[in-house]
Amino acid sequence: MKTTLLSLVLLSSFLATHASASEAEKRQLLHTLKQQITQLYVMQNSIPKIIDGLSQFENSQAFTQAKDVSALLPILNETLTEFDKHLSVSKITSQPRKKGGVAKPNESWFAQLERKNFGFNHVEILPGNVGVLAFWGFSNVTEQSKQKVQALMTLLDGVDSLIIDLRENGGGDAAMVQLISSYFLDKRTHLNSFYSRDTGKTSEYWTVPIAGKKRATLPIYVLTSNATFSAAEEFTYNFKHLHRATVIGEKTKGGANPWRFVNLTNNVRVSMPVSMAINPITETNWEGVGVKPHHTIPASQALSYAHQMALQELAKTKTNIHDLNDIKSALSDVNTILK
Numbered sequence: 001m002k003t004t005l006l007s008l009v010l011l012s013s014f015l016a017t018h019a020s021a022s023e024a025e026k027r028q029l030l031h032t033l034k035q036q037i038t039q040l041y042v043m044q045n046s047i048p049k050i051i052d053g054l055s056q057f058e059n060s061q062a063f064t065q066a067k068d069v070s071a072l073l074p075i076l077n078e079t080l081t082e083f084d085k086h087l088s089v090s091k092i093t094s095q096p097r098k099k100g101g102v103a104k105p106n107e108s109w110f111a112q113l114e115r116k117n118f119g120f121n122h123v124e125i126l127p128g129n130v131g132v133l134a135f136w137g138f139s140n141v142t143e144q145s146k147q148k149v150q151a152l153m154t155l156l157d158g159v160d161s162l163i164i165d166l167r168e169n170g171g172g173d174a175a176m177v178q179l180i181s182s183y184f185l186d187k188r189t190h191l192n193s194f195y196s197r198d199t200g201k202t203s204e205y206w207t208v209p210i211a212g213k214k215r216a217t218l219p220i221y222v223l224t225s226n227a228t229f230s231a232a233e234e235f236t237y238n239f240k241h242l243h244r245a246t247v248i249g250e251k252t253k254g255g256a257n258p259w260r261f262v263n264l265t266n267n268v269r270v271s272m273p274v275s276m277a278i279n280p281i282t283e284t285n286w287e288g289v290g291v292k293p294h295h296t297i298p299a300s301q302a303l304s305y306a307h308q309m310a311l312q313e314l315a316k317t318k319t320n321i322h323d324l325n326d327i328k329s330a331l332s333d334v335n336t337i338l339k
Contacts, residue, residue, distance in 0.1 A: 022068040029069055030058055030076075032264045033089070042197045042257055042276045043084070043287070050083045069268065084288070086259045086273045092266070113139035113172060118148045122165065123155060127330030129323075130310045131159030132303070138172030138231040141179055149176075150212050153183050157212070161219040161310035164235075167249060167299050171230025174205055174258075181235065182207040184244060186216035191238045193278040194258065202278065219313060221306040224249040224291065225299035230256075234277060236291045241281045246309065247293040249302035256287035301338065308334045 034051055041047055057063055057079045066072040073089050080087045113119045122134035133156060139145045156162060174192065181191055185207050195202045222236050222245045233252045239245035257273035264270055277285040297305055311331040318324050 025069050026063065026066065026072050027058065029072070029264055029268060030054060033270060036262050036264065036270060036272065037087075040197060040262060040272050040274055041087075042195070042273050044197070046083065050080075050087075053079055053083060069265075073268070084257075084273060085253060085255050086257060086271060089264070089268060089270045092263065092269050109137065109170075109172065110140050113137045114142075114145070118145045119169075119172070120148065120152060123152060125156075125159060126163075126307055127333065128307075128311045128314060128327045129158075129160045130307055130314075130330075131156040131162045132165060133162065134165035134168075136168045137170055138174075138176035138180075138235075140173045141175040145176070146179065146211075149179060149183075150210075153212050157215065159218070160314055161221070162215070163221045163223060163303065163306045163310065164245070165223045165303065166228050166232040166236060167223050167225040167302065169228055169232035171232050171234075171255070174231055174234065177231050177235045177238070178205050178208050179210070181238065182210045182214075183212065184215055184218060184220060184239075185242070186214060189242065190280045192234055193280060195276045195278055197274055197276075204280075219310060220245040221310060222247045223299070223302040223306060224252050224293055225302075226250045226253060226290075228252040228291075230258075233286050233291050237279060237286050240291060240294070241279060246295070246306075247291065248295045248306045248309070249293050249297065249299045251292050251296070252286065252290040254286060254288045254290035256285035304334055304337045308338060 034054055037050055037054075038047055041050070057076070062075050063072070066075055070091070073091070077088045080089065107115075118139040119135040119137035120133070121136060122132065124132040126132060133152060174194070178191060181189075189207045190204060191207065192205045193202050194205070220239065222239060224232075224236055224247060228236065228249075229252065233255065236245075236247055236252060237256075240247050256277040258275040258277075259271045259273045261269045262272045277287070279285055295305065295309075308331065311327050311334065315324065315327050315331070318327060
Protein backbone atom coordinates (compact mmCIF):
# COMPACT_ATOMS: atom_id res chain seq x y z
CA MET A 1 0.00 0.00 0.00
CA LYS A 2 2.84 2.40 0.93
CA THR A 3 4.65 1.49 -2.30
CA THR A 4 1.54 2.19 -4.38
CA LEU A 5 0.98 5.52 -2.62
CA LEU A 6 4.62 6.51 -3.14
CA SER A 7 4.36 5.61 -6.84
CA LEU A 8 1.29 7.78 -7.25
CA VAL A 9 3.02 10.69 -5.54
CA LEU A 10 6.08 10.31 -7.77
CA LEU A 11 3.94 10.01 -10.89
CA SER A 12 1.94 13.07 -9.91
CA SER A 13 5.13 14.99 -9.30
CA PHE A 14 6.55 13.91 -12.68
CA LEU A 15 3.39 14.90 -14.57
CA ALA A 16 3.27 18.27 -12.83
CA THR A 17 6.94 18.92 -13.66
CA HIS A 18 6.43 17.83 -17.28
CA ALA A 19 3.33 20.01 -17.63
CA SER A 20 5.20 22.94 -16.13
CA ALA A 21 8.13 22.41 -18.54
CA SER A 22 5.79 22.19 -21.53
CA GLU A 23 4.04 25.38 -20.46
CA ALA A 24 7.38 27.17 -20.15
CA GLU A 25 8.47 25.90 -23.59
CA LYS A 26 5.24 27.16 -25.17
CA ARG A 27 5.63 30.60 -23.65
CA GLN A 28 9.33 30.79 -24.55
CA LEU A 29 8.49 29.87 -28.16
CA LEU A 30 5.89 32.61 -28.35
CA HIS A 31 8.29 35.11 -26.78
CA THR A 32 11.01 34.29 -29.34
CA LEU A 33 8.48 34.45 -32.18
CA LYS A 34 7.45 37.95 -31.10
CA GLN A 35 11.10 39.02 -30.99
CA GLN A 36 11.84 37.74 -34.48
CA ILE A 37 8.71 39.34 -35.94
CA THR A 38 9.67 42.66 -34.35
CA GLN A 39 13.22 42.47 -35.73
CA LEU A 40 12.68 40.99 -39.20
CA TYR A 41 9.07 41.17 -40.42
CA VAL A 42 8.93 43.41 -43.48
CA MET A 43 5.49 45.01 -43.03
CA GLN A 44 6.50 47.11 -40.06
CA ASN A 45 3.16 48.92 -39.75
CA SER A 46 1.48 45.56 -39.13
CA ILE A 47 3.87 44.43 -36.37
CA PRO A 48 1.97 45.97 -33.40
CA LYS A 49 -1.25 44.30 -34.56
CA ILE A 50 0.45 40.90 -34.91
CA ILE A 51 2.16 41.16 -31.51
CA ASP A 52 -1.15 42.12 -29.90
CA GLY A 53 -2.83 39.16 -31.60
CA LEU A 54 -0.15 36.79 -30.31
CA SER A 55 -0.52 38.19 -26.77
CA GLN A 56 -4.25 37.57 -26.92
CA PHE A 57 -3.58 34.06 -28.19
CA GLU A 58 -1.22 33.41 -25.26
CA ASN A 59 -4.07 34.15 -22.87
CA SER A 60 -6.57 32.01 -24.78
CA GLN A 61 -8.05 28.65 -23.85
CA ALA A 62 -6.57 27.13 -27.01
CA PHE A 63 -3.06 28.04 -25.88
CA THR A 64 -3.63 26.65 -22.39
CA GLN A 65 -5.12 23.39 -23.61
CA ALA A 66 -2.27 22.62 -26.04
CA LYS A 67 -0.31 20.02 -24.05
CA ASP A 68 3.07 20.82 -25.63
CA VAL A 69 4.79 22.72 -28.44
CA SER A 70 3.88 20.10 -31.07
CA ALA A 71 0.21 20.45 -30.23
CA LEU A 72 0.55 24.24 -30.18
CA LEU A 73 1.96 24.73 -33.69
CA PRO A 74 -1.17 24.06 -35.80
CA ILE A 75 -3.27 26.22 -33.48
CA LEU A 76 -0.68 29.00 -33.55
CA ASN A 77 -0.67 28.90 -37.36
CA GLU A 78 -4.39 29.61 -37.42
CA THR A 79 -3.64 32.89 -35.65
CA LEU A 80 -0.59 33.76 -37.77
CA THR A 81 -2.26 33.19 -41.15
CA GLU A 82 -5.00 35.64 -40.20
CA PHE A 83 -2.32 38.33 -40.47
CA ASP A 84 -0.15 36.95 -43.30
CA LYS A 85 -0.50 33.77 -45.39
CA HIS A 86 3.31 33.54 -45.68
CA LEU A 87 3.74 33.60 -41.88
CA SER A 88 3.74 30.11 -40.31
CA VAL A 89 5.61 27.93 -37.82
CA SER A 90 6.71 24.35 -38.43
CA LYS A 91 8.94 21.61 -37.09
CA ILE A 92 12.49 21.38 -38.42
CA THR A 93 12.40 17.83 -39.72
CA SER A 94 15.45 15.61 -39.38
CA GLN A 95 17.12 14.66 -42.62
CA PRO A 96 16.45 11.09 -43.79
CA ARG A 97 19.65 9.17 -44.45
CA LYS A 98 20.77 7.03 -47.32
CA LYS A 99 22.80 3.85 -46.89
CA GLY A 100 26.29 4.65 -45.69
CA GLY A 101 25.08 7.52 -43.49
CA VAL A 102 25.08 10.20 -46.22
CA ALA A 103 22.41 12.84 -45.55
CA LYS A 104 19.65 13.16 -48.15
CA PRO A 105 18.16 16.66 -48.07
CA ASN A 106 14.44 17.30 -48.43
CA GLU A 107 13.69 18.34 -52.02
CA SER A 108 13.13 22.07 -52.34
CA TRP A 109 10.46 23.77 -54.44
CA PHE A 110 13.08 24.81 -57.01
CA ALA A 111 14.62 21.33 -57.14
CA GLN A 112 11.18 19.92 -57.92
CA LEU A 113 10.68 22.51 -60.66
CA GLU A 114 14.04 21.72 -62.24
CA ARG A 115 13.38 17.98 -62.10
CA LYS A 116 9.87 18.31 -63.53
CA ASN A 117 10.43 20.20 -66.78
CA PHE A 118 11.00 23.52 -64.97
CA GLY A 119 7.31 23.57 -64.03
CA PHE A 120 5.93 23.64 -67.58
CA ASN A 121 3.28 20.95 -67.86
CA HIS A 122 0.98 21.80 -70.76
CA VAL A 123 1.37 23.45 -74.18
CA GLU A 124 -1.41 23.32 -76.75
CA ILE A 125 -2.74 25.07 -79.83
CA LEU A 126 -6.52 25.32 -79.50
CA PRO A 127 -8.91 25.63 -82.48
CA GLY A 128 -8.76 29.12 -83.95
CA ASN A 129 -4.96 29.22 -83.48
CA VAL A 130 -5.14 30.14 -79.78
CA GLY A 131 -2.11 28.98 -77.81
CA VAL A 132 -2.10 27.70 -74.22
CA LEU A 133 0.92 27.69 -71.90
CA ALA A 134 0.34 26.18 -68.46
CA PHE A 135 2.91 25.86 -65.68
CA TRP A 136 2.80 25.26 -61.92
CA GLY A 137 5.84 27.25 -60.81
CA PHE A 138 8.44 29.84 -61.83
CA SER A 139 11.79 28.03 -61.77
CA ASN A 140 15.19 29.54 -61.15
CA VAL A 141 16.72 31.11 -64.25
CA THR A 142 19.57 28.93 -65.50
CA GLU A 143 20.97 28.23 -68.96
CA GLN A 144 18.80 25.11 -69.08
CA SER A 145 15.60 26.85 -68.00
CA LYS A 146 16.23 29.73 -70.43
CA GLN A 147 16.59 27.20 -73.26
CA LYS A 148 13.32 25.57 -72.20
CA VAL A 149 11.49 28.92 -72.22
CA GLN A 150 12.95 29.82 -75.61
CA ALA A 151 11.86 26.46 -77.05
CA LEU A 152 8.31 26.93 -75.76
CA MET A 153 8.10 30.47 -77.08
CA THR A 154 9.35 29.28 -80.46
CA LEU A 155 6.65 26.62 -80.48
CA LEU A 156 4.03 29.29 -79.75
CA ASP A 157 5.40 32.10 -81.90
CA GLY A 158 2.79 31.59 -84.63
CA VAL A 159 -0.35 31.73 -82.47
CA ASP A 160 -2.82 34.58 -82.84
CA SER A 161 -3.65 34.75 -79.10
CA LEU A 162 -2.09 33.20 -76.01
CA ILE A 163 -3.69 31.89 -72.82
CA ILE A 164 -1.22 31.68 -69.90
CA ASP A 165 -2.67 29.27 -67.36
CA LEU A 166 -1.52 30.04 -63.79
CA ARG A 167 -4.46 28.43 -61.99
CA GLU A 168 -2.22 25.86 -60.28
CA ASN A 169 0.92 28.00 -60.10
CA GLY A 170 2.42 28.33 -56.61
CA GLY A 171 5.11 30.87 -57.49
CA GLY A 172 8.90 30.82 -57.47
CA ASP A 173 11.67 33.03 -58.81
CA ALA A 174 11.05 36.69 -59.71
CA ALA A 175 13.86 36.42 -62.28
CA MET A 176 11.77 33.91 -64.25
CA VAL A 177 8.87 36.39 -64.12
CA GLN A 178 11.30 38.87 -65.71
CA LEU A 179 12.35 36.45 -68.42
CA ILE A 180 8.88 35.31 -69.51
CA SER A 181 7.49 38.84 -69.34
CA SER A 182 10.26 40.07 -71.64
CA TYR A 183 8.85 38.06 -74.56
CA PHE A 184 5.64 40.12 -74.49
CA LEU A 185 6.85 43.68 -73.91
CA ASP A 186 8.54 45.67 -76.65
CA LYS A 187 10.44 48.39 -74.83
CA ARG A 188 12.48 48.08 -71.64
CA THR A 189 9.86 47.99 -68.89
CA HIS A 190 10.02 48.31 -65.10
CA LEU A 191 8.01 45.30 -63.88
CA ASN A 192 8.32 45.33 -60.10
CA SER A 193 10.56 46.22 -57.16
CA PHE A 194 11.37 44.50 -53.86
CA TYR A 195 12.27 46.26 -50.62
CA SER A 196 14.37 44.16 -48.22
CA ARG A 197 14.17 44.89 -44.51
CA ASP A 198 17.45 43.01 -43.94
CA THR A 199 19.42 45.43 -46.12
CA GLY A 200 17.11 48.44 -46.23
CA LYS A 201 17.57 48.50 -50.02
CA THR A 202 15.11 48.30 -52.91
CA SER A 203 15.91 46.15 -55.96
CA GLU A 204 14.22 46.89 -59.29
CA TYR A 205 13.16 44.22 -61.77
CA TRP A 206 13.04 45.26 -65.43
CA THR A 207 12.56 43.29 -68.63
CA VAL A 208 15.72 41.62 -69.90
CA PRO A 209 17.17 40.87 -73.36
CA ILE A 210 15.83 37.63 -74.82
CA ALA A 211 16.86 35.15 -77.48
CA GLY A 212 13.93 34.83 -79.83
CA LYS A 213 10.92 36.64 -81.17
CA LYS A 214 9.07 39.30 -79.17
CA ARG A 215 5.26 39.29 -79.31
CA ALA A 216 4.57 42.75 -77.92
CA THR A 217 1.08 43.04 -79.45
CA LEU A 218 -0.07 39.44 -79.02
CA PRO A 219 -3.42 39.29 -77.16
CA ILE A 220 -2.78 37.59 -73.80
CA TYR A 221 -5.24 36.07 -71.34
CA VAL A 222 -4.03 35.03 -67.87
CA LEU A 223 -6.00 32.40 -65.96
CA THR A 224 -6.06 32.48 -62.15
CA SER A 225 -7.59 30.62 -59.22
CA ASN A 226 -7.64 31.06 -55.45
CA ALA A 227 -4.51 28.84 -55.44
CA THR A 228 -2.49 31.18 -57.71
CA PHE A 229 0.27 32.44 -55.42
CA SER A 230 3.40 34.53 -54.96
CA ALA A 231 5.45 34.96 -58.20
CA ALA A 232 2.43 33.82 -60.25
CA GLU A 233 0.47 36.65 -58.65
CA GLU A 234 3.33 39.04 -59.44
CA PHE A 235 3.21 38.12 -63.13
CA THR A 236 -0.58 38.56 -63.16
CA TYR A 237 -0.50 41.83 -61.22
CA ASN A 238 2.25 43.28 -63.42
CA PHE A 239 0.50 42.43 -66.68
CA LYS A 240 -2.86 43.61 -65.39
CA HIS A 241 -1.55 47.06 -64.45
CA LEU A 242 0.57 47.34 -67.58
CA HIS A 243 -2.71 46.73 -69.47
CA ARG A 244 -0.90 43.91 -71.23
CA ALA A 245 -3.27 41.02 -70.41
CA THR A 246 -6.87 40.22 -69.60
CA VAL A 247 -7.12 38.31 -66.32
CA ILE A 248 -9.82 35.63 -66.08
CA GLY A 249 -10.80 33.35 -63.20
CA GLU A 250 -10.78 33.74 -59.43
CA LYS A 251 -9.12 36.22 -57.08
CA THR A 252 -5.62 34.99 -56.25
CA LYS A 253 -4.32 33.87 -52.86
CA GLY A 254 -2.65 37.13 -51.79
CA GLY A 255 1.04 36.51 -51.09
CA ALA A 256 3.24 39.36 -52.30
CA ASN A 257 6.16 39.34 -49.90
CA PRO A 258 9.16 36.95 -50.25
CA TRP A 259 10.03 34.99 -47.12
CA ARG A 260 12.75 32.86 -45.55
CA PHE A 261 12.96 30.42 -42.64
CA VAL A 262 14.06 31.74 -39.24
CA ASN A 263 14.84 29.25 -36.46
CA LEU A 264 12.98 29.84 -33.18
CA THR A 265 14.35 26.79 -31.30
CA ASN A 266 16.48 23.79 -32.21
CA ASN A 267 13.45 22.10 -33.78
CA VAL A 268 10.92 24.85 -34.61
CA ARG A 269 11.17 27.52 -37.31
CA VAL A 270 8.99 30.28 -38.72
CA SER A 271 8.59 31.28 -42.37
CA MET A 272 9.09 35.04 -42.21
CA PRO A 273 8.30 37.58 -44.96
CA VAL A 274 11.42 39.76 -45.05
CA SER A 275 10.93 41.59 -48.37
CA MET A 276 8.06 43.55 -49.90
CA ALA A 277 6.91 43.84 -53.50
CA ILE A 278 6.32 47.40 -54.74
CA ASN A 279 4.68 47.81 -58.13
CA PRO A 280 5.97 50.91 -59.98
CA ILE A 281 2.47 51.79 -61.25
CA THR A 282 0.33 51.22 -58.13
CA GLU A 283 3.16 51.78 -55.61
CA THR A 284 1.67 48.92 -53.59
CA ASN A 285 1.09 45.18 -54.06
CA TRP A 286 -1.44 42.34 -53.68
CA GLU A 287 -0.47 41.17 -50.18
CA GLY A 288 -3.49 39.87 -48.29
CA VAL A 289 -5.96 41.01 -50.96
CA GLY A 290 -4.94 38.98 -54.00
CA VAL A 291 -5.19 40.00 -57.65
CA LYS A 292 -8.75 40.60 -58.79
CA PRO A 293 -9.49 39.34 -62.33
CA HIS A 294 -11.05 41.48 -65.04
CA HIS A 295 -13.60 38.68 -65.44
CA THR A 296 -14.40 36.79 -62.24
CA ILE A 297 -15.67 33.28 -62.94
CA PRO A 298 -15.05 29.81 -61.43
CA ALA A 299 -11.52 28.64 -62.19
CA SER A 300 -12.88 25.45 -63.72
CA GLN A 301 -14.55 27.49 -66.48
CA ALA A 302 -11.73 29.98 -67.04
CA LEU A 303 -10.01 28.20 -69.94
CA SER A 304 -13.19 27.85 -72.03
CA TYR A 305 -14.18 31.43 -71.18
CA ALA A 306 -10.75 32.76 -72.24
CA HIS A 307 -10.84 30.70 -75.43
CA GLN A 308 -14.28 32.13 -76.24
CA MET A 309 -13.11 35.70 -75.60
CA ALA A 310 -9.97 35.21 -77.69
CA LEU A 311 -12.00 33.85 -80.62
CA GLN A 312 -14.52 36.70 -80.41
CA GLU A 313 -11.71 39.26 -80.55
CA LEU A 314 -9.92 37.47 -83.40
CA ALA A 315 -13.15 37.35 -85.44
CA LYS A 316 -13.13 41.16 -85.44
CA THR A 317 -9.71 41.36 -87.08
CA LYS A 318 -9.51 38.42 -89.49
CA THR A 319 -10.28 39.00 -93.18
CA ASN A 320 -9.25 35.64 -94.63
CA ILE A 321 -12.39 33.59 -95.20
CA HIS A 322 -10.71 30.34 -94.15
CA ASP A 323 -9.49 31.87 -90.88
CA LEU A 324 -12.97 33.25 -90.19
CA ASN A 325 -14.60 29.89 -90.85
CA ASP A 326 -12.15 28.17 -88.48
CA ILE A 327 -12.84 30.77 -85.78
CA LYS A 328 -16.61 30.54 -86.19
CA SER A 329 -16.49 26.74 -85.97
CA ALA A 330 -14.29 26.84 -82.86
CA LEU A 331 -16.49 29.52 -81.31
CA SER A 332 -19.58 27.40 -81.83
CA ASP A 333 -17.93 24.49 -80.02
CA VAL A 334 -16.81 26.68 -77.09
CA ASN A 335 -20.25 28.29 -76.77
CA THR A 336 -21.75 24.81 -76.46
CA ILE A 337 -19.29 23.94 -73.65
CA LEU A 338 -20.12 27.14 -71.75
CA LYS A 339 -23.90 26.71 -71.95
